[in-house]
Amino acid sequence: MPVLEMRSEDTSLLTDLYQLTMAACYVGEGLDQRTASFELFVRRLPAGFGYLIAMGLEEALAYLESLQFTPQHIAALQQTGIFDHAPDRFWQLLESAKFTGEIWAVPEGTAVFANEPLLRVEAPLWQAQLVETYLLNVINYQTLIASRSTRIRDAAGPEAHLLEFGTRRAFSPQAALWAARAAIAAGFDATSNVLAAMKMGQKPVGTMAHALVMALGAIEGSEQEAFSAFHRYFPNAPLLIDTYDVIHAAEALRDRIANHDISLSGVRIDSGDLVTLSQKVRELLPTVNIFASGDLDEFRITELQAAGACIDGYGIGTQLVTGAPVNGVYKLVDIDGIPVMKESAGKMTYPGRKQIFRSYEHGLIHHDRLGLITEAPLSGEVPLLQPVMKQGERLQPVKSLAEIAETTARSMTSLPPEVRQIQQPSPVIPQLSEALQHLLSQTQNRLQATHASPA
Template identity: 65%
Template structure:
């Protein structure tokens, strides 16, 4: 039976627009902060309505976001995406028009009226604990914990998983690429056209730079991040001007008329021949900031180009990943920088999950085969010796740190208000570099890495045994 709380008033104008599967078909799919409330899976809302009906919605709950296992071939993950998660929680709301659209779906016809009032007044009022962005983490270690009224914590799941899972994947790949390429190589993110969405391309650019890359070709992302975008040219310019004006060099000269000294893409036709011709122009005083090779045998091609352009930076691109870069370096390729796209912004996903660990003071756990979770609110304690990480201990928040241990999860939001300002991207990148450098070589290596052992505290072991049904 429904409670007596009044429903949101339906205006004549909105009533006239009945919901049909096609009613929003012409609406833009660009995401605005005022739409965050609806950017969720349906069951977050139906479960929340059920909590309201059962009188459980305001019970204090704790959810933790973690991955049960690392992606195959990975020895660690770099936590990323917290900034976007906090921005989401700060802006999460439901407008009257959005509530009416939900009502018109008829899915919620038997939901309690009080649910609509809660949506109308919604503002996240919980606590958030998280590891700082750029921190190395391992399986079963929470990147983030939400402590909030049950229904609020439930609604936040979908967006938080999306933001943290994807950026953690990109940041980890970026850290591995930096390791493979070495500290002096220039690494550029070129993945916008391959990212899973326009929004994803912005997050990928951010996470890539925070994970160790130098810059992005995504103009919007770069300017939003306070960075300078980078890039060269595409084969289309060389081919178009060659066809209309006579040759490849005409394309190079035309581009340099407007962008003097800019790097040039030299493998449209004959890479070595192009390098030979450019070498003569460089000898005559033409500035050249670099050349890019995007195809062919990158080892032989780069060595040949270096023989003609010994002082010109050589960049390589073309579906490269950390394994390809490692191989190129082992074969003494003459490459000073890399453009990373498809393999960086796609690949094996980080399969993070968001699980209830405590409700109204009672620890809970999932016991499904292969998907069991640890109960209770947890802290990660990291132990270092002489600047090197030697082990992690997953413990309950009520347990104290042992000598030499440092807690990783920090409270970053209190009663819905941020406790920390946004960090500069350079700060996060420095943390990433430092945390990766502190890991054992067996964890960092690209081939057959060995994840850091994570000890389960005595208190957590006891609670797990006690909580099992």
């Protein structure tokens, strides 16, 4: 049984079957080269969210740049028998496949709301269709992590150390890397994922597990002996003090610090009553940073702070990298200059290639206007979607994580308090421009006339 691992050269096959079958159909019907525009957006924000922070564009562009089908890919597809009736030209297209379209996107770190495109693909129909699955995968997940990270940062406060600990709970090894990247780009300080940290040019962070305390304690005689052994090799690493008794461990460490037997930068508590324990540890170790972990999220951190917990930093894992998804969708809005829309109940889309026009008042978002790409911004408005790829080539240099983190920070300071609040936020609802409303009405009338025509 082969190992199911994702290799960069295989990303063209990391798609849903219907993307390929639709592409083959487009070829057979002579529509494959028609210019199509698809937009990626969310219809509704996740429950309890007041905004989203767009993330994942860098990986999306890297995927589009490297898109290709090898002879092995094509042979494997042919061997399935699924494409026995596909036109020969479909295989010719795959053999020379390269993304040649344009991408418009909001910069990573930008705050967005429901029905606002995070990204638009303008390309030959078969290409624009083919890339849907991968784009949704990378942008949905990283946008979730980035949005959750900013909420956690808001709850913890600007001075708290936030550490991403989610690798063991992320939905895959690849997701673990994306989660680490998105968290740091959205305001976290570091990650425990060694590979992610190295690839991002950062130092990984971490403490120890209970296993070390139990193993060394059993062999060398005590919890404190285990601390001494670990500290001997990693003198700046925080110590995990809740394997047995938090207060007993803190008392012993206090005495050792007083006797100059050990110097200590931090301790971590992973269980128990974090409010009471952190307060008592603060009394015993007033100059030592206290870190907390254990299924924490923005709601639990808010509760801890309101109750007076003495915590300097948080290790966030499960609740960051899992949870309610960002249900981004990817919908056709224009084909060969003809605006199109979906009218399904609860899933209606707006036709036409769009732009987000944002205005500010006293540094805060005043309103968003969803209009057409052909419209000019009104006085004081800023268009958010920017061209980032043309004819398959990037138009902008790759941004550093520090630059993206700055964009995220600016986005957060621009959000009104009622949008940022953790409990019962009030999202911005974008207004539709007159031109978009007119196009919507025209498109609906055209579709109704089509439906009313005899078969």
